Amino acid sequence: MFIETQATPNPATVKFLPGRTVMPSGTVDFGSPEAAEASPLASALFALGDVTGVFLGSDFISVTRAEGGSEWRELKPQVLGIIVDHFASGAPLLNETGAAETEVEVEDDPETADIVAQIRDLLETRIRPAVANDGGDIIYKGFREGVVYLQMQGACSGCPSSTATLKNGIENLLKYYVPEVTDVRAV
Secondary structure, three states: OOOEEEEOOOOOEEEEEOOOOOOOOOOEEEOOOOHHHHOHHHHHHHOOOOEEEEEEOOOOEEEEEOOOOOOHHHHHHHHHHHHHHHHHHOOOOOOOOOOOOOOOOOOOOHHHHHHHHHHHHHHHHHHHHHHHHOOEEEEEEEEEOOEEEEEEEEOOOOOOOHHHHHHHHHHHHHHHHOOOOOEEEEO
């Protein structure tokens, strides 16, 4: 099995592309060893000790290392070995109990349904695919009084350039296409 690796804008995170589907639908973000118990693969990665985050995307796995821990040149071969072993074993990605999908529905004001639909469409068609290329995801959390609330995941969570991406990229795009949007905030 050949696994491609890519650097991400977050220097603590590397994107691993196993050349196969990882998550058939949705994404899952594990931010702790306790949360990772829902996934044999994520649990094995956290067991390395220097892993602080595992994000499962459609065709990639983003792994975040601890600050002050092992360097990527030491950690990457271990991560690759765990990923290869996991897929070779045929073990499930998520346990039966699984992890809740990150796509949490937020109750929006029914009067803003058309605006929310436009925002969600732009997120799905223009923003999320671009962010996935960098090893992360952005999840819609709500729209209230002109403010769009988004959750950054994977490589985007804790990335030094995430604020610039949120304000200069996402906010500008949403304001251009949806004039009712006045601000975009991370939650």
